[in-house]
Structure formats: C-alpha cells, structure tokens
Amino acid sequence: MRNGNPDLRVIRTKESIRHALVELIEEKGFEAITVKDLTTRAKINRGTFYAHYQDKFDLMMKCEEEIMLDMSRITKQNFPSVIAALKTDPLTETPFHLTVSIFEYLNGNSDFMKAVLGPKGDLSFQTRLKKFMWETLYGNNPNALAKEENFLVPGQYLGSFTGSAITGVIHQWLDSGRKESPQEMARILTTIMVNGPLFAAGLKK
Amino acid sequence: MRNGNPDLRVIRTKESIRHALVELIEEKGFEAITVKDLTTRAKINRGTFYAHYQDKFDLMMKCEEEIMLDMSRITKQNFPSVIAALKTDPLTETPFHLTVSIFEYLNGNSDFMKAVLGPKGDLSFQTRLKKFMWETLYGNNPNALAKEENFLVPGQYLGSFTGSAITGVIHQWLDSGRKESPQEMARILTTIMVNGPLFAAGLKK
DNA sequence: CGAAATAACAAACAACCTGTTGTTTATTAC
DNA sequence: GTAATAAACAACAGGTTGTTTGTTATTTCG
CATH class of the missing domain: 1.10.10.60 (Homeodomain-like)
Incomplete structure (x- = not known):
C-alpha cells in the first residue's frame, strides 16, 4: 500500500x-x-x-462481512420498498424479483456460503443471515413489529419462523447441488410463504 | 462401577x-x-x-444424544401417528398436543438447549434437530416425500423450510426468556404453520 | 530504469493446550 | 478386614499460538 x-x-x-x-x-x-x-x-x-x-476468527469475520454487505446492497439499492410491496400485495412482482436476485448472488458465492452454512460452518453467521431475512421481509424494528395489531401471533415468532425457514431452504439448495435455477427457487420459496407449509404439502383443504 | x-x-x-x-x-x-x-x-x-x-466433542455428543433420545421417546410413545393425523386434518388435536409436550420437555432442559442452539452453540445439533422436526411432521423417508404428487413444491424444500422454521421459533422462545407457556407456544406455532407466515402477519387477504 | 517502500519470508521464542503415562487414593464386594 | 476394582491424580512429550527477529523479494513511483 x-x-x-x-x-x-x-x-x-x-x-x-x-x-x-x-x-x-x-x-x-x-x-x-x-x-x-x-x-x-x-x-x-x-x-x-x-x-x-488477528486470528482465524478475524479472517472469518471479514469474509462474512463482505457477504452481508453485498446482500444489503442488493436489497436496498434495487428494492427499496419490499415491505411496502408486501403490505399491499405479497404476490406482487417486487418480492419475487428480490428473491431471484438473492439466489443469483448466492449462486455466485456458493462455495463460501455452502461451507459456512453447512454442518461444520459458523453458527453466528447463520444467526446474522436469519436476522437479515427477517428484517428484509418485515422491517428492522422488532418492537414496532411486535405491536402490529393485525398479527395473529407475536412478531418475534413470525420473524424467527420466517428467517430460519428461508435460511433453511437456501442451505438445502446449496447442499443438494443447486439443481434448481434462482427463478425456480424463488417460485418454490414464494409458494410456501404464501400458502403456508401445510397447504403446500397438500395437508390442508 | x-x-x-x-x-x-x-x-x-x-x-x-x-x-x-x-x-x-x-x-x-x-x-x-x-x-x-x-x-x-x-x-x-x-x-x-x-x-x-474422549474429548470435548465426545462430551457434547453424549449430552446431545440424551436430548434426542428423550424427544424421540416423547414423539413415538405418545403420538405414534402424527403424520396420519396431519394428513386427515392438520387442525386435529394430536399435532397440537405433541407440540405442547415438546415445548414442555424443552422447558425442563432449557439451559442446555439455549446454549447449544445459541449463536455460540453447536451447528451439527441444530441440523439434527431440524431433521427431527422435519421427520416428525412429514415422515422419515425423504425420497417418498419428494414423490408425493399433491406437493406444490419439491418435498426437500418443504422439509428444510419447516424443520428450520420450527427450530427457529424454539430458539427464539428460549432466547427471549420463555415468557410464553408451552400451550401458548403450541398455539403460535400451529397458527403460523396452518395459515402461513404471510397470512399470520396480516400481509395476505 | 533505479531508489524507496513494503510485503513475504525463515527461524526462533515462550506460553499454552492436548492426550497419555504410570502412580496413588477411594470405594465396593466378599 | 481385605482384596479387587475403578476413580483421581501429577508429570510428561508433542503440537499450536501469537509474536518477534533480521533478511530477501517484489512492487510502486519518480
């Protein structure tokens, strides 16, 4: 330098x-x-x-930081109003295209992502990723979230449910060889989110 | 001895x-x-x-093994046909009571569970727990699962979605001080599962 | 190009952690 | 009570860490 x-x-x-x-x-x-x-x-x-x-933890932290910054940039630059779009209509195109973009980015960094999300990876990174997904969907103010009146359940459980679920699907995709395209994955994820896991499994109605 | x-x-x-x-x-x-x-x-x-x-990993493994055995016992002994019950009607009492029992058990082992599920915990145990939740709901044959015809999405993503989601809610509950009773948590989890996360957030219909 | 700056290197270090050794101490069964 | 058995112990060799030394190789910029 x-x-x-x-x-x-x-x-x-x-x-x-x-x-x-x-x-x-x-x-x-x-x-x-x-x-x-x-x-x-x-x-x-x-x-x-x-x-x-400083040590291997410092190395790991700096690698993860890069990923999180990229994901934030993708979300905030291209889709400034995902939450607004969700509130008016969750089936609108905006959340779907954001999901495609996220999966496309993950596709380009699949080596690192698969490693850190895998069973020998880093749990604290998973926690950050879950929180990111949560905030991307429902906003980044947990207190405001918990006070929403039309929620059927406390907001914190809605957030943890959704953040963990999305992260779980991402991991499954990376782990099983990314056979589906980002577009296909966005369709799958949107379908489960909108219909709920039981209806999507044909166990309801 | x-x-x-x-x-x-x-x-x-x-x-x-x-x-x-x-x-x-x-x-x-x-x-x-x-x-x-x-x-x-x-x-x-x-x-x-x-x-x-043998080493700290062996200690960890034996502690975790105890938990998993207990959970299996609770599920299999008291509720041998959760999947059948789900297929006929997911709103039946059987899955709800099983959920209550699981949360009651977790309540009694909250110290250890909170530690291993936390950001400094053990990722491989989370993986096992997710798989357990997955199998409890949808059965333990992933291949048969993927071939179900009335699934709207591939079964593996349904499984990873649901397993991760339930584990995420459990962790959130443990982490925020277990303020809700096992019964209340079972209601919350059932509500999100049946209605889907978007409807439960009031973002749909 | 040539000089200044800087990164990478090998080697050596004290401190620490690991897993094993052989030995001592405590408990149990007869 | 005593012998058998198992737990608890202190000491050891081998490996890792984080840091430092002086030296060499590479890059940058005038």
Whole structure:
C-alpha cells in the first residue's frame, strides 16, 4: 500500500488464504482449523497471516462481512420498498424479483456460503443471515413489529419462523447441488410463504 | 462401577462437568472451550475428564444424544401417528398436543438447549434437530416425500423450510426468556404453520 | 530504469493446550 | 478386614499460538 494503491502481493495472499479457508471448512470444520493449516494450504508463511488477520476468527469475520454487505446492497439499492410491496400485495412482482436476485448472488458465492452454512460452518453467521431475512421481509424494528395489531401471533415468532425457514431452504439448495435455477427457487420459496407449509404439502383443504 | 452399582463419585463428576459445559458454551462458545476450562470450572483433575469422555466433542455428543433420545421417546410413545393425523386434518388435536409436550420437555432442559442452539452453540445439533422436526411432521423417508404428487413444491424444500422454521421459533422462545407457556407456544406455532407466515402477519387477504 | 517502500519470508521464542503415562487414593464386594 | 476394582491424580512429550527477529523479494513511483 502506497498512495492508496493496493499491492498486488497483498491481493494474491488474501485470495490464497480465503480459498484455503473454504476448502478447510468443508474438510474438517471451522473449529478444527489451525492457522498452520491455513498457511500451509495457502502456501504462505505463518507470520504473513498474522500481518493481515488477528486470528482465524478475524479472517472469518471479514469474509462474512463482505457477504452481508453485498446482500444489503442488493436489497436496498434495487428494492427499496419490499415491505411496502408486501403490505399491499405479497404476490406482487417486487418480492419475487428480490428473491431471484438473492439466489443469483448466492449462486455466485456458493462455495463460501455452502461451507459456512453447512454442518461444520459458523453458527453466528447463520444467526446474522436469519436476522437479515427477517428484517428484509418485515422491517428492522422488532418492537414496532411486535405491536402490529393485525398479527395473529407475536412478531418475534413470525420473524424467527420466517428467517430460519428461508435460511433453511437456501442451505438445502446449496447442499443438494443447486439443481434448481434462482427463478425456480424463488417460485418454490414464494409458494410456501404464501400458502403456508401445510397447504403446500397438500395437508390442508 | 461394580456389579452394575453406580459410583457416587462418577455421578458427581459428570454432573459437575455438564454444568460447566453449559456455562462455558454461553460464555465463550463451544469451539473456544478447552478441556482445561471444563475441568477448572468443574473443579476436577483434567485426567479425570479423559477417564469419562474422549474429548470435548465426545462430551457434547453424549449430552446431545440424551436430548434426542428423550424427544424421540416423547414423539413415538405418545403420538405414534402424527403424520396420519396431519394428513386427515392438520387442525386435529394430536399435532397440537405433541407440540405442547415438546415445548414442555424443552422447558425442563432449557439451559442446555439455549446454549447449544445459541449463536455460540453447536451447528451439527441444530441440523439434527431440524431433521427431527422435519421427520416428525412429514415422515422419515425423504425420497417418498419428494414423490408425493399433491406437493406444490419439491418435498426437500418443504422439509428444510419447516424443520428450520420450527427450530427457529424454539430458539427464539428460549432466547427471549420463555415468557410464553408451552400451550401458548403450541398455539403460535400451529397458527403460523396452518395459515402461513404471510397470512399470520396480516400481509395476505 | 533505479531508489524507496513494503510485503513475504525463515527461524526462533515462550506460553499454552492436548492426550497419555504410570502412580496413588477411594470405594465396593466378599 | 481385605482384596479387587475403578476413580483421581501429577508429570510428561508433542503440537499450536501469537509474536518477534533480521533478511530477501517484489512492487510502486519518480
């Protein structure tokens, strides 16, 4: 770094480390990874790792931060009024197109996402992702949410139900090889959300 | 142990270790716990720990196994035909009473459950719990599930949606202090399942 | 191009955690 | 009471961490 210009060596090193991280999470799980594992796999000196990251947790945090920022950008820039659209009509095109965009983004980052959402991944990231989905759908003020009068149940349970459900579907999609297209996944998710899981299973009416 | 009689010291030691485990998961997260942490907190020698468990993963596994066995027992003994009941009428009393029983059991083991489901908990246990919820509702044969003709979406996404959603609601309940009774939680969960998350939020019709 | 800046390197370190060893102590059965 | 059995223990070797050293290689900019 000099005059704000990035050093090519830094970029190469960081890319190498992050690639090693994804591989190792899938192989042995995040908790079992040692810094030595990462640097051996990335073919860099162990001291170099500590020049860029405090520890493996710091590395993980910075990778996750990038994902969350991207997802926020997609949501807020392209679809500023998802909640409004949902309130007038949940079947409108806006929420559907947002869902397609999210799945398209996940498709491009599937390696990392699959690793951190998998059984050897990072639980705190799941929690953040659930909360993101919750807030994207119902807004980011849980107190206001809980006081909505036309809710049949407390808002917090609606939020946790929905956030977890969406995250669960995303994980299932990544884990089973992304056979469905983002458009198809958006249709599936919208169908369950609108009809409810029991009706979508043919168990109702 | 001799002639099947339990040694009082063993019981004391194990209880002490498990109590320390719950405390430490909430404090620093499972992955950051060392065996030394556990034994210091439990006031036992580190070698003693290895006499009972292979490592911290073995300890965790045995604690989780107990929970899963209990939940299976509750489901299978008292409600052998939840799926049949759901197919005839999801609003029947059987699924509701099963839900109450599950929440009552979770209420009695809330310390451990809250710890392992929390952001510093164990992801593989969440996966097992989701699968358990999935199978309890829709049966334990994913292939048969995917081939059901009256499904509006592929069965695997219905399963992951529902399993994750229920687990998410349970976690929210544990995390926000279990203010609602098991009966009230069963009502909330049943309401969202039957009506769907959007209708339950007043966003539909 | 050449000089200055900076990243990456190997090596070494004290501190810590791990899992195993052989030994001592406590409990149980006869 | 005593022998058998199992739990609890202290000490050890091996590995990881995070940091530091002086040195080399690469990149940036004038």
